[in-house]
Amino acid sequence: MLQQTQVKTVLPYFKIFLLHFPSLESLSRTNERKVLKLWEGLGYYRRARNLLATAKILVKKNNSKLPKKIIDIKKLPGIGDYTANALLAYIHNQPTIAIDGNVKRVFSRILNKSENKIDFNKLIENNKKFLFRTTRHSDFVEAIMEFGALICKPKQPECFKCNIKTTCEYFKSDKKFKKSKRTPLKEKNYNVFCYIDKQKKKIALTKKHDLGFLDKFYLPPIKEATIKNKIKNWNFHSSFKNFISNKKLNINLYYKFSSKLPLQLQWFSLKRNNEFIPSFTKKVFKQILDIN
Numbered sequence: 001m002l003q004q005t006q007v008k009t010v011l012p013y014f015k016i017f018l019l020h021f022p023s024l025e026s027l028s029r030t031n032e033r034k035v036l037k038l039w040e041g042l043g044y045y046r047r048a049r050n051l052l053a054t055a056k057i058l059v060k061k062n063n064s065k066l067p068k069k070i071i072d073i074k075k076l077p078g079i080g081d082y083t084a085n086a087l088l089a090y091i092h093n094q095p096t097i098a099i100d101g102n103v104k105r106v107f108s109r110i111l112n113k114s115e116n117k118i119d120f121n122k123l124i125e126n127n128k129k130f131l132f133r134t135t136r137h138s139d140f141v142e143a144i145m146e147f148g149a150l151i152c153k154p155k156q157p158e159c160f161k162c163n164i165k166t167t168c169e170y171f172k173s174d175k176k177f178k179k180s181k182r183t184p185l186k187e188k189n190y191n192v193f194c195y196i197d198k199q200k201k202k203i204a205l206t207k208k209h210d211l212g213f214l215d216k217f218y219l220p221p222i223k224e225a226t227i228k229n230k231i232k233n234w235n236f237h238s239s240f241k242n243f244i245s246n247k248k249l250n251i252n253l254y255y256k257f258s259s260k261l262p263l264q265l266q267w268f269s270l271k272r273n274n275e276f277i278p279s280f281t282k283k284v285f286k287q288i289l290d291i292n
């Protein structure tokens with residue numbers, strides 16, 4: 001849940017999730033629909049699917065235990081370097097560091113070097129003896145991340161409170177390194193087409209679309225567009241921006257009233273749904289609720 005998402009956003013979801021699935025076994029016995037419903041609003045739904053698939057694999061094939069080798073952990077669905085290292089430290093107390101944005105920033109400041117000039121894996125490997133002097137590896141990996149989040153913050157680090165300032169090159173130097181520029185978000189334009197049953201307050205959705213990152217989720221028909229232009233037989237409603245994963249979507253919303261359901265689409269209530277609906281679709285619902 002915490003991948004790409006802040007702790008304060010995750011907390012209420014996490015508590016409810018644990019009430020439903022207090023153990024790996026209970027999670028492994030459920031289905032995707034239930035997991036997605038509890039994840040609704042958190043985004044990055046592939047995480048939920050991968051978590052469920054991993055729980056099923058571990059319970060079925062690994063006696064409900066997490067493997068102890070990084071190579072085996074990385075074979076589990078959706079687990080890359082970062083998560084594998086975090087799990088090794090948290091669960092097996094192994095000496096390792098999960099390199100996230102906070103950790104990169106801390107190291108790059110200590111060395112007073114831009115992040116893209118550092119090979120973090122090599123740096124950790126070469127400084128193993130110094131870094132892993134503790135036996136509390138699980139606490140250590142968490143501590144570095146927290147240190148980055150609370151003290152060596154992205155903007156205005158709290159250097160005067162910092163207990164490693166005397167060895168920090170960034171703090172000591174008059175010539176502080178310049179941060180590398182962020183890569184701009186990928187931007188794409190889409191036309192979204194809403195068939196609305198005005199009387200029953202319903203909208204037609206489909207799972208058949210080309211939006212890979214919302215694969216297998218219900219959306220109104222959607223098509224990539226080059227420019228915003230008038231579309232025959234459709235009413236233009238509005239344009240809005242939506243951010244999903246690391247993408248910026250420029251959406252042009254079109255609608256038409258229809259009580260006949262087009263092929264491959266399903267009616268959904270604009271107000272109440274037991275089915276999982278991604279936030280993007282909910283945003284479309286909100287936009288078109290005012291149509292009379």
Ligand code: SF4
Binds near residue numbers: 165
């Ligand atoms: S002295 Fe400042 S820049 Fe250096 S590690 Fe501490 S908080 Fe970060």
